[in-house]
Amino acid sequence: MTDAGAQLRELLERDELLVCPGVHDPLTAAVADAVGFDAIYMTGYGTSLSKTGYPDAGLITMPEMIDNAATIQERIDVPLIADSDNGYGNATNVVRTVREYIKAGVGAIHIEDQTFPKRCGHTKGRQVVPREEAVGKIRAAADVRDERGEEFVLIARTDARGTGDGSLDEAIGRVNDFLEAGADVAFVEGPTDEDELERIGREVDGWLVYNFVGDLGSSPYVELEALESYGFDLVLFPIASTLSTIANVHADLAAFAEDPVDAMRDIDDAFNDRPLGSLHEFSGFPEVVEWEERYLPEEDQEKYEGSLGDDLEGE
Incomplete structure (x- = not known):
């Protein structure tokens, strides 16, 4: 494939919202690619759950995440946007993290400003590092991008809205600082309603991400047309394939426990009904x-x- 970062930048420059389903391994990525999307997202939560059996609570390591991202990008024909958690340390750790993701060939990563160990951006108990430290990490990431892969897309995320004393003011201030430090895209995690989304769109000067987590988190269900009108450029559905996998495998295996032969016929029929x-x-x-x-x-x-x-x- 051509350079994934360059492809992704072309997509972001279009005047339409870029929709990215979340996948957690090369198999779910291959399914998403077969359906047909312009870009695909590698979920950190789903990666942790599928590779370790544990939730997104800082229990998965940088090499495991990068290996998954590299294998997914190899399997698909569109750019991959990959979760890189909090960069797995301070600004010096971020240097190696970004270098490794660039070597993996992905189109983009997002780095957040949580402390270590981090956790899912829609669970209680999150904490963020001081703003100056967070800006330094983004500046380090941007320098690596400029040195090693100019087209690579750097998404800077803040979890400040979801901390115990978090405010939208602080979150917006942080992502604007991140953009000034060299990030390409801003990512405010956890806005609580559409008024906050509208304000983010109005007050953040750069490409914008919305993380569409549905019932799992604190952010609202919102129509895609509304997101576009607020000024968002990219929407991630991070746990789409992970929830679908769990729900469908559970349903199929529950039927299998009752009657394995009939259940296997139904599974065969369901697969054969798909254009794969x-x-x-x-x-x-x-x-x-x-x-x-x-x-x-x-x-x-x-x-x-x-x-x-x-x-x-x-x-």
Whole structure:
């Protein structure tokens, strides 16, 4: 693929809201890519839950997050926006964090101003570092972007609105400072109603993100047309695939516990009703066969003669 950051910047420069579903691994990313989106988001909560079995409470490490991001970006044909939590330390840690995400090839990351260990931006108990420290971390991230990947998109997030004594004034002040320090996009986490969204759009001078978490968090359900009218440029649906996975797997396995054979028929039918081809086609087996035909000795193709199973050729 072409440079993911450059692709993402072109999308942000369009005069329309960019909608990004959240995914938590290469499989859910492949599904999102098959549906067709201009950009995809890697959720930190879903990554933590899928890779460790634990929630977004600072329990996942930088290498685990970057490995997931790199593998997802490799699997899809559109830019990936990746969660990078709080940069995994102070400003010097942020230098390495941003370098590693740029090497991973993703289009963008967002860095927040929470303390360590951080937690989901829609749970109680969050704390933020002093504003000066947070600005220094964004300045460090911006310098790495300028040195290592100019098209890479840096999203700066504040969780100040959700702290015990947080205010919208403080949150808006922080993201404007982040933009001045070199961030490309501003991200105020946790606005509580549409009046706050309208004010953010009015008082923040830069590209804007809205984090659409639904019933999981404190921010409102809002129509996309309203977000556009307030001045937002990008909307993330971070836990879309994670909630869908949990809910649907639970429903299917509950049915499986009652009658495995009938449940398996229903699962097969549900998959076959989707425009994905067979599981082998969706997963990329035809491409593997193509690699074998192109690069392996001709006698290696003899393994297919007389063997049983899907022919793996695709449509």
